[in-house]
Amino acid sequence: MKYKLIAIISVCIMCMVSLFGCGNNPLSIGPNTTDTVYGNGGMVVQKGEYLYYVNGYVSNLALTYSDNRNDSTINSAIYRTTLNADGSIDYDDDGNILNTYQVVSKVAGFENTGIYIFGNYLYYATPNNQRDKEGDLRTDLIDFYRIKLDGSDNEKIYTSGEFENIEFAFYSTSAGITLAVYEGANLVTINVGKKIGSPVTLATNVTSVAFPELTNYRANETIDDINTYLYYTRDILDSDNLSVSNGNVAVKAKLGTNSQTVLCIDGSNTYDFITVKNSRLYYTRKNNVEQIAKIYESKMLTNNLVNVDNNNVTQRTNLEYTTVVPMPYASGSYSGLLVTDADGNLKYVKDENETTNGRGTDITLLGTDTDIKVLAISGGYIVYTDADGLFYMSVDNADVVISLLGTNDSAKLSINVAGDICGSTGQYFYFYKEVVGTYGDTTYYLFRTDLFDIDTEGAKPCYLVGVYEDGDEPIEEDEEE
Numbered sequence: 001m002k003y004k005l006i007a008i009i010s011v012c013i014m015c016m017v018s019l020f021g022c023g024n025n026p027l028s029i030g031p032n033t034t035d036t037v038y039g040n041g042g043m044v045v046q047k048g049e050y051l052y053y054v055n056g057y058v059s060n061l062a063l064t065y066s067d068n069r070n071d072s073t074i075n076s077a078i079y080r081t082t083l084n085a086d087g088s089i090d091y092d093d094d095g096n097i098l099n100t101y102q103v104v105s106k107v108a109g110f111e112n113t114g115i116y117i118f119g120n121y122l123y124y125a126t127p128n129n130q131r132d133k134e135g136d137l138r139t140d141l142i143d144f145y146r147i148k149l150d151g152s153d154n155e156k157i158y159t160s161g162e163f164e165n166i167e168f169a170f171y172s173t174s175a176g177i178t179l180a181v182y183e184g185a186n187l188v189t190i191n192v193g194k195k196i197g198s199p200v201t202l203a204t205n206v207t208s209v210a211f212p213e214l215t216n217y218r219a220n221e222t223i224d225d226i227n228t229y230l231y232y233t234r235d236i237l238d239s240d241n242l243s244v245s246n247g248n249v250a251v252k253a254k255l256g257t258n259s260q261t262v263l264c265i266d267g268s269n270t271y272d273f274i275t276v277k278n279s280r281l282y283y284t285r286k287n288n289v290e291q292i293a294k295i296y297e298s299k300m301l302t303n304n305l306v307n308v309d310n311n312n313v314t315q316r317t318n319l320e321y322t323t324v325v326p327m328p329y330a331s332g333s334y335s336g337l338l339v340t341d342a343d344g345n346l347k348y349v350k351d352e353n354e355t356t357n358g359r360g361t362d363i364t365l366l367g368t369d370t371d372i373k374v375l376a377i378s379g380g381y382i383v384y385t386d387a388d389g390l391f392y393m394s395v396d397n398a399d400v401v402i403s404l405l406g407t408n409d410s411a412k413l414s415i416n417v418a419g420d421i422c423g424s425t426g427q428y429f430y431f432y433k434e435v436v437g438t439y440g441d442t443t444y445y446l447f448r449t450d451l452f453d454i455d456t457e458g459a460k461p462c463y464l465v466g467v468y469e470d471g472d473e474p475i476e477e478d479e480e481e
Contacts, residue, residue: 025150027150030050030080032048033119033219034218035048036048036218036424037118038215038216038424040116040117040170040216041115041116041169041170042215042430043115043417043430043432044115044446045422046422049082050081050083051083052078052080052115052117053446054078054115054446055077055079055109055466055467056075056109056432056444056466057075057415057445058075058109058110058444060112060127063127065137068107068127069129073105073107074102074469075109075443075445075469076108077102077103077109078108078115078122078124079100079102079103080103080149081099081100087425087427087428091463097464097466100466102151102467103122103147103151104122104145104147104151106145107129108125109444109446112125112166112415113417114168114416116169116170117149118217120149121146122148123157123179124144124145125142126142126145127141127142141161141162142159142168143159144157144158144179145157146177146192157192157196158196160183161188166183166184167211168181169212171214173256175191175197175256176191176192177193178256182211182232185207186201187201187202187203187209187230187232189253191256202232203260204234206234207232207234208232208272208274209231209232210230210231210273210275210281211275212226212229212230225300226276226280226299227276228254228256229253229300231250231281232251232252232273234248234249236249236267240265242267244266246267247269248270248271250262250263250271250283252303263304264305266306268287269285269306271283272286277328279299280297280298280299281299283298285306292318292319292320294319295349296308298312300312316349317339319341320342321339321340321341321347322341324337324339325337325339325377327380327395336350336395337349338377338382339362344372345364345367346372346384347365348365348395350362366386373385375413376420376421377421378421378426378427378429379426381395382395383421385413385419389405389411390405403460404449404460405459406459411431411434411444412431412444418432425452427450427452428450428451429451430447431446431447432444436475437471437473437474441472443472445468446465446466447462447463448462448463
């Protein structure tokens, strides 16, 4: 009778497991293929009602050989949670996030974070973490992977040539998905369809690359032709068979096919490509006489980069600046440039309609501070960091500056993606906040703050978006959202 009772209990347990599901994958229910994607290239990507996020940050230099190999990563792995209709996140009574599941168990939050979603796949970067012949870790390499949104079929795409001075992006192209990597002085592309293609080196001796900034993605959407190319400059080579040695070569390369077109090689101008944003190519041009790297933009309606005609190429400044961040277009009108001068002043070059030929007088927003860095832009507002912390400010009212950190708080800001605004409204700002855990260890986890909840008194509240590893929980739990 005893054994019969045990058998009955065992059957009941098996039925419960089958019903509620050890084997059920909560990630199998996810967004529709046609749902709009917001935030590609950052630490947070939204597709439909689901938020895919990098849980935290760890320095690549702090990893050991086993850290990115045993599929036990929590702190810097990729998770998914469900958003409510108003963009809020559900928490339990202890402030722990609900309805969140791990998608990728590898390290994704490090010096070169970047996640993308196209179709039913998520694409991401992770430290290579292999040993060389001497047994030392290769901290100068990055692996690129794709994984299905249900967490299956994790597949390596490419291993970069070197870690320092690397930029990358994924794009939807005629070849499927294309990974573009600017590593050292080389520009490499890899096409990913049903099978992963071989790497193609587009150019060596590369001096600058402008990647199209396409953070949002809609299936079958037609994008402007300018956003289907990479733009790069390189040194003049002997193989160019030129009688001149001044200046450099400006080229565009078609994403997906890798066909290339030389835009300029005049022997008198030196170009430096900055970015492609607002369906415009932003670049500097410096001639051999003036030696001033003035800022230009081009709609690339033609391959001309020289002749200023306002219909295609517009000169934006008469001065040279050390950094340039284009503001987004608002209702189809130009919204200016955020620039930093040689003294570290953050300035705003105003709307083209207020100036002659778009060459506006710059307006100083913030005084001299060599550590100023613009992290994100939401409408006419910017999030920036300086030596004193993390702040939020309107470009039209620089007198009101709101701190995003408390007096004793700290964030990880010296990495490629130090802050991220994700979603159709630009409401939430995400960043890695320092957490001192139960045992006194310092780690970084993903937090977010509501930029629409304006409060000029003190720091804006921020909330955990993620899962703590055991021992990383702060002694005093953060307030529930």
